[in-house]
Amino acid sequence: MYLLGYDIGSSSVKASLVDAQTGRCLSSAFYPKSEAAIMAVKPGWAEQEPSSWWENLKLATSAVLSGSGAHPADIKAIGISYQMHGLVCVDKNLNVLRPSIIWCDSRAVPYGQKAFDEMGHELCLSHLLNSPGNFTASKLAWVKENEPELYAKIYKIMLPGDYIAMKLSGEVCTTVSGLSEGMLWDFAENAPARILLDYYGFDESLIPEIRPTFSEQGRVSEAAALELGLAAGIPITYRAGDQPNNALSLNVFNPGEIASTAGTSGVVYGVLGDVNYDPKSRVNTFAHVNHTADQTHLGVLLCINGTGILNSWMKRNVAPEGISYSAMNDLAALAPVGSAGVSILPFGNGAERMLENKETGSSIHGVNFNVHSKAHLLRAAQEGIVFSFKYGIEIMEQMGMNVSKIHAGHANMFLSPIFRNTLAGVTGAVIDLYDTDGSVGAAKGAGIGAGIYKDNKEAFSTLEKLAVIEPSDTEAYTAAYEVWKSRL
Helix, strand or coil, X not given: CEEEEEEECCCCEEEEEEECCCCCEEEEEEECCCCCCCECCCCCCCEECHHHHHHHHHHHHHXXXXXXXXXXXXXEEEEEEECCCCEEEECCCCCECCCEECCCCCCCHHHHHHHHXXXXXXXXXXXXXXXXXXXXXXXXXXXXXXXXXXXXXXXXXXXXXXXXXXXXHCCCEECHHHHHHCCCEECCCCEECHHHXXXXXXXXXXXXXXXXXXXXXXXXXXXXHHHHCCCCCCEEEEEEEHHHHHHHHCCCCCCCEEEEEECCCEEEEEEECCCCCCCCCCCEEEECCCCCCCCCCEEEEEEECCCHHHHHHHHHHCCCCCCCHHHHHHHHCCCCCCHHHCEEECCCCCCEHHHCCECCCCEEECCCCCCCCHHHHHHHHHHHHHHHXXXXXXXXHHCCCCCCEEEEECCHHHHCHHHHHHHHHHHCCEEEEECCCHHHHHHHXXXXXXXXXXXXXXXXXXXXXXXEECCCCHHHHHHHHHHHHHCX
């Protein structure tokens, strides 16, 4: 008995086939092998053809089936993870009307800011939990104003994951979690966000039917089965945006738990048990995968642009030439906690949301030419990245989140002992490191939605925990953080 998970990213589409009983991933594949193209007709624009996601999904499915030797009839459920905040528009024949405006497209920023100012910050935050910002609803506002003839043909709007589910099943539906990431869900009314729909002049009929995140959301059609080499009738039983799904993949379901990633940029995603928001809108808040009207589970998302990109910059420009990341970590470890007074602010990769969209740039503080060496700079860079995480976690704590445990994949910056120990020490949280990814998580989410697993505990009972990092040297890390924060 198998579960099939898809992860629809902006760089590739990944598929994984999981043995439902052992939890083991039998085969994974991704396409394209080089990074997928993003169309930028104008500066700040970013579009992709939804058909390209489908074509890459077909290739990944074929590779997974051939790589595993599994019989398609033994696949019992499908789950979908997808790049968040994108806009797909279809007509009454379910034909795509234009390329998808994806998450990193910035053309809708002035539309969202105008809505935020004219509707009122308090009204938006108390109902949407966010500014309308550069999210899906504001992208649709751009289409309405700039492509009115095309807008008039729109039958339904969808997120990238909704589109893939439609291609698989022929049915158009979405989720509360999905609507919340597009600013189309009203948490105060527990209904589609009529305040924003009315402001932008959208008809509510544009929103697809809403189904629970863990539920049957259609079945693989005969046509899709023929294209994919799957068996017709397999139920699609889970879908979620990539960040909520990453949290699910790390078994983050309960208030106070945090999922974190630290690649080029970093993400801290925590679960909040009460409806709340940051009055300065420095974080994003969406419905988590297990949010219901009766039980509040919100995902508070903090994105930090200047994370691994700082560490890689240090490797290229400061560390000895040709050094590996592992050897660079060993060199950095020669410096003490706090880097003997050196602090590095890591904000050199654009405006930072948690700094109220200020673009401060990166900077180095406290260097003494007679004391400090490359080791101090390399350690200060990693500590500075961690301290930016701590700064964001403090915003989450102000919203009522009690941070006790951080779940992370054993990848990128979490491969560094300095990074891990600093994060545990300065936050006081235990860090659990796991071996997992988004497509495997989507497959297990499908198992929950199909009733194959009774709950997340059963679904992730086989999740391989690679390491546990307990907090240590908390006083030293806290003192270094206070120095770092004073230099913001």
